Amino acid sequence: MEKTVAETIKQITKNHIDKNKGIVIGQCLTAVGWVQNTIPPRKKGTIELPMTDIAGSGIAVGASLIGGRPIFVLRFQSLLWLNASPIVNYAAKAKTLFGYPAPIFVRAIASEGGGQGPIHTGSFHSMFMSVPNIFICSPMTPKEYKKIWVEFMKKNDPFLVSEHRRSYKSSKELDDIYLYKKPDLTLFGISSTRFDCVEVVKILKKKGIKVNLVNVLWLKPTKFSKKQLNSLRNSKFGLVVDSSYEICGATRSIAYDLSNLTEKKVYALGAEDRIPGAAERLENASPTIKMIISKIRKLLKKTN
Amino acid sequence: MIKNYSKLGLTKKLYENVDQKFLLKIFDIMSYCREFENNVKYYKDKGLISNLVYLSIGQESIAATVSCATKNPWVLFQHRGHSNYIAFGGNQKKLIDELIGLETGSNRGYGGSPPIQDFNKKIIGHSGLIGDHVPIACGVALKIKKNDSVVCFFGDGAAEEDYVLSALGFAGSKKLQILFICEDNDLSVLTPTADRRNWNLKDVAKSFNIQSCDITDDPILISNKINLYKNQLPALINIRTCRDVWHEGTGSDGKPAWSRYNILKKYLSKDFLQKVNNIEKTNKLTMDKLWKKRLQKL
Numbered sequence: 001m002e003k004t005v006a007e008t009i010k011q012i013t014k015n016h017i018d019k020n021k022g023i024v025i026g027q028c029l030t031a032v033g034w035v036q037n038t039i040p041p042r043k044k045g046t047i048e049l050p051m052t053d054i055a056g057s058g059i060a061v062g063a064s065l066i067g068g069r070p071i072f073v074l075r076f077q078s079l080l081w082l083n084a085s086p087i088v089n090y091a092a093k094a095k096t097l098f099g100y101p102a103p104i105f106v107r108a109i110a111s112e113g114g115g116q117g118p119i120h121t122g123s124f125h126s127m128f129m130s131v132p133n134i135f136i137c138s139p140m141t142p143k144e145y146k147k148i149w150v151e152f153m154k155k156n157d158p159f160l161v162s163e164h165r166r167s168y169k170s171s172k173e174l175d176d177i178y179l180y181k182k183p184d185l186t187l188f189g190i191s192s193t194r195f196d197c198v199e200v201v202k203i204l205k206k207k208g209i210k211v212n213l214v215n216v217l218w219l220k221p222t223k224f225s226k227k228q229l230n231s232l233r234n235s236k237f238g239l240v241v242d243s244s245y246e247i248c249g250a251t252r253s254i255a256y257d258l259s260n261l262t263e264k265k266v267y268a269l270g271a272e273d274r275i276p277g278a279a280e281r282l283e284n285a286s287p288t289i290k291m292i293i294s295k296i297r298k299l300l301k302k303t304n
Numbered sequence: 305m306i307k308n309y310s311k312l313g314l315t316k317k318l319y320e321n322v323d324q325k326f327l328l329k330i331f332d333i334m335s336y337c338r339e340f341e342n343n344v345k346y347y348k349d350k351g352l353i354s355n356l357v358y359l360s361i362g363q364e365s366i367a368a369t370v371s372c373a374t375k376n377p378w379v380l381f382q383h384r385g386h387s388n389y390i391a392f393g394g395n396q397k398k399l400i401d402e403l404i405g406l407e408t409g410s411n412r413g414y415g416g417s418p419p420i421q422d423f424n425k426k427i428i429g430h431s432g433l434i435g436d437h438v439p440i441a442c443g444v445a446l447k448i449k450k451n452d453s454v455v456c457f458f459g460d461g462a463a464e465e466d467y468v469l470s471a472l473g474f475a476g477s478k479k480l481q482i483l484f485i486c487e488d489n490d491l492s493v494l495t496p497t498a499d500r501r502n503w504n505l506k507d508v509a510k511s512f513n514i515q516s517c518d519i520t521d522d523p524i525l526i527s528n529k530i531n532l533y534k535n536q537l538p539a540l541i542n543i544r545t546c547r548d549v550w551h552e553g554t555g556s557d558g559k560p561a562w563s564r565y566n567i568l569k570k571y572l573s574k575d576f577l578q579k580v581n582n583i584e585k586t587n588k589l590t591m592d593k594l595w596k597k598r599l600q601k602l
Contacts, residue, residue: 023446047446050477055439055470062443065428070443089431090440097414098421098429 006168017045026073053082091158101156112285117278125162126249190242238266243286246270333368337387339591355416362548381457383418435462445480461492476512
């Protein structure tokens with residue numbers, strides 16, 4: 001049976017502790033569920049932090065200076081706001097400012113729904129994209145996770161890994177979809193929206209709207225293949241979709257880059273510019289299938 | 305400024321059986337560091353240093369004594385760290401080059417005065433945000449070898465940062481091999497401690513199960529406490545000291561409450577006048593020459 005994303009993370013972590021004398025460090029790691037079953041259920045190599053954000057990431061960054069390439073776990077991406085400073089001000093600057101590396105693997109876990117409202121809803125990788133010297137990615141499949149781990153072990157840099165709880169139970173791979181030579185649009189999916197983008201392609205195919213789909217794994221530096229860019233060049237326009245806030249966010253930034261690379265109009269769709277609420281009617285998380293389709297219809301109308 | 309420093313453990317009794325060679329060694333390092341800082345002051349005033357500078361004049365006895373009383377630890381400090389850097393064996397040529405902004409500097413000219421580092425000498429750099437190296441020091445302590453240790457210097461202002469307090473709690477809980485040294489000059493920029501808080505760090509450290517004390521910058525007191533704590537880490541020593549110059553720059557806030565340098569010099573001069581004079585003369589010559597040579601690279 002294929003491994004799920006959660007099982008893949010757990011296996012990588014176990015190997016890191018056993019073979020590399022690595023450590024996994026964070027708050028409430030050994031609690032029930034072992035971080036959604038992504039941490040090996042044992043004490044070896046696991047460092048339980050007190051409930052101390054800011055200092056917590058500083059401790060993890062400090063450990064990265066002496067070896068061990070710590071995996072630093074943030075159970076909610078909302079905690080990135082508190083833990084950002086040592087990652088941004090120390091780890092990211094280390095190679096340039098001090099001449100030695102701080103290779104830390106930050107697992108930031110996004111979640112939404114279930115009444116989390118203003119507290120833990122959302123993905124916040126965008127704010128890190130404006131910081132030099134951090135690699136940022138958002139793996140949603142087991143193979144992608146293995147791939148970004150290999151990259152981390154090859155490099156001597158801090159990695160921000162924008163995970164999403166929605167991917168943990170999934171074992172399927174998400175490949176790019178190129179159904180059309182001359183599509184109406186090319187969709188660029190980021191984070192958990194990628195699961196929905198697949199459905200969007202299927203639904204719109206039935207309606208006669210031609211959509212190709214590109215999966216965006218690397219948010220910084222962004223990497224696009226010729227095939228991916230050509231799909232956009234042959235489209236009427238592009239649309240980048242992400243779980244994080246649209247305003248000043250990953251979607252707009254990547255849309256701008258894609259537009260410059262292809263001279264095609266590329267639009268953005270992310271979470272709305274408002275505080276999410278706990279009540280279902282007030283939620284503000286990843287754009288849903290309905291929202292993505294609605295946006296595409298509006299853009300098609302505008303383009304035609 | 306501190307008024308009741310005589311109550312912080314400075315007694316004549318401590319000096320009855322003092323190893324004066326040890327004190328001479330400390331004075332030598334203090335003098336060397338001071339000559340370094342005098343040059344920084346001189347060239348900053350002449351406009352040859354354009355970076356911000358945080359001088360350690362007045363506080364040298366702490367770096368000098370801790371470096372003599374500890375065995376090759378990992379060292380972290382923040383701004384006002386020139387004396388710490390020199391006392392723990394950091395490359396002085398690179399330090400000068402850094403202050404004058406050269407590619408050959410300790411941080412290739414990126415850092416200036418606060419983030420100086422020399423990883424080969426186990427001196428880890430500081431981001432420049434006060435106190436944020438204290439949790440980093442705890443992370444370093446998590447990964448060091450069994451017989452190794454960490455010394456982490458910070459100031460009385462940094463002690464108030466939430467992440468410093470959390471890091472102390474972590475060090476106490478995990479029994480990390482860290483000696484925390486608070487260089488307490490009673491000023492955060494220019495705001496006295498009493499205007500900022502009503503607690504003292506020694507008590508806070510104790511509540512985290514960290515051995516702690518509150519003393520002056522007298523070298524004998526410092527080395528005695530380090531010897532006492534060396535097998536009981538983590539420990540924290542809050543050391544009252546007097547900054548002789550502005551928070552940043554070369555100006556003066558007025559006469560300090562005491563000058564440890566002058567006190568020690570006077571004490572040693574009673575028996576070793578010639579040696580004390582030679583130390584000062586040699587250090588001045590050495591340091592002036594070194595600075596002149598490095599400045600030729602500009």
